[in-house]
Amino acid sequence: MKFLTTNFVRCAIKSCDGAVNSFPLKYSEIELVQEEQDFQPEFILGILPRLDWPAILKVAADLGNTSLPSQLPEIDINDPSNEILLKDLHTLLIETQLVQGKMICENCNHVYHIKDSIPNFLLPPHLAN
Amino acid sequence: MSRPEQLAPAEVFYNETESRKYTNNTRIQHIQAKMTLRALELLNLPKDTANFILDIGCGSGLSGEILTEEGDMWIGMDISPDMLATALDREVEGDLLLADIGNGIPFRAGTFDAVISISAIQWLCNADTSNADPKRRLLRFFNTLYASLKRGGKVAAQFYPMNDNQLDQIQSAAKVAGFQGGVVIDDPESKKNKKYYLVLSAGTPDVQI
Ligand SMILES: [Zn+2]
Numbered sequence: 001m002k003f004l005t006t007n008f009v010r011c012a013i014k015s016c017d018g019a020v021n022s023f024p025l026k027y028s029e030i031e032l033v034q035e036e037q038d039f040q041p042e043f044i045l046g047i048l049p050r051l052d053w054p055a056i057l058k059v060a061a062d063l064g065n066t067s068l069p070s071q072l073p074e075i076d077i078n079d080p081s082n083e084i085l086l087k088d089l090h091t092l093l094i095e096t097q098l099v100q101g102k103m104i105c106e107n108c109n110h111v112y113h114i115k116d117s118i119p120n121f122l123l124p125p126h127l128a129n
Numbered sequence: 130m131s132r133p134e135q136l137a138p139a140e141v142f143y144n145e146t147e148s149r150k151y152t153n154n155t156r157i158q159h160i161q162a163k164m165t166l167r168a169l170e171l172l173n174l175p176k177d178t179a180n181f182i183l184d185i186g187c188g189s190g191l192s193g194e195i196l197t198e199e200g201d202m203w204i205g206m207d208i209s210p211d212m213l214a215t216a217l218d219r220e221v222e223g224d225l226l227l228a229d230i231g232n233g234i235p236f237r238a239g240t241f242d243a244v245i246s247i248s249a250i251q252w253l254c255n256a257d258t259s260n261a262d263p264k265r266r267l268l269r270f271f272n273t274l275y276a277s278l279k280r281g282g283k284v285a286a287q288f289y290p291m292n293d294n295q296l297d298q299i300q301s302a303a304k305v306a307g308f309q310g311g312v313v314i315d316d317p318e319s320k321k322n323k324k325y326y327l328v329l330s331a332g333t334p335d336v337q338i
Pocket residue numbers: 011012013016022105106107108109110
């Protein structure tokens with residue numbers, strides 16, 4: 001699962017809908033790999049307005065990266081130096097993959113597992129909505 | 130021939146053998162590709178940007194590969210681990226989630242530009258375990274689907290309703306969730322080629338300032 005996806009997935013349990021703590025999930029015991037992917041600047045540009053930057057910072061910290069800027073950097077598409085910034089975002093969001101580990105909802109404490117890059121959101125019957 | 134959803138729940142039916150059979154069957158691949166292209170046509174997404182798309186019941190990623198060719202980014206959800214394992218083997222570009230859509234779409238509000246689904250949502254109408262309530266599952270699905278889309282985001286879902294009652298159930302749950310739209314029927318006169326597409330939009334787009 002791409003780092004980008006952590007900025008969108010939340011707890012699947014109905015009683016956590018709308019709960020502030022149900023997003024982002026907390027990431028623990030995560031095994032990461034860097035996997036080269038095609039660089040699509042137009043996708044990065046398109047997704048930027050939809051990113052929740054505080055959630056990016058929080059998950060990055062869960063994964064041991066505390067060096068990201070505290071604000072989403074301003075991007076002027078006409079400025080060629082922004083290519084570097086877009087590439088950095090591509091490396092972080094698209095090429096950083098979570099292969100194994102746990103995702104924990106900080107509202108209900110339910111633990112979801114990531115195995116072979118696939119997060120498992122199946123719920124046990126007593127929590128199925 | 131009996132339909133798969135009458136034989137067993139999706140996660141049981143699409144076991145390893147069935148997943149490979151399904152994925153390697155060129156006739157199925159051809160039909161799946163055709164339905165995916167038709168669903169994309171119904172979505173009518175802007176071509177000049179990369180869209181962020183959710184594929185519901187992504188299976189082994191046959192539709193996803195077409196989305197990748199179109200330059201779109203996608204995330205796929207499926208309830209069958211074997212189908213997802215086949216997708217991993219085929220090294221699809223999209224991220225894959227193991228999930229039961231009847232329990233909801235676990236994404237924060239406004240995540241996706243659009244949603245595509247091929248031959249999946251009729252499974253929601255099945256009461257295959259003692260505690261599965263199709264009506265509740267349909268509502269949970271459509272409510273959370275609506276929230277996961279950006280305002281004005283669209284859905285095109287090809288499905289196989291077993292009867293008119295299922296068709297009504299699906300459409301009314303979508304409406305209760307706030308969706309606008311309805312069902313498009315292709316080749317309505319042909320028993321063999323008749324196809325149903327649920328085409329929805331999640332409100333009207335936000336005004337660009
Ligand atoms: Zn929760």
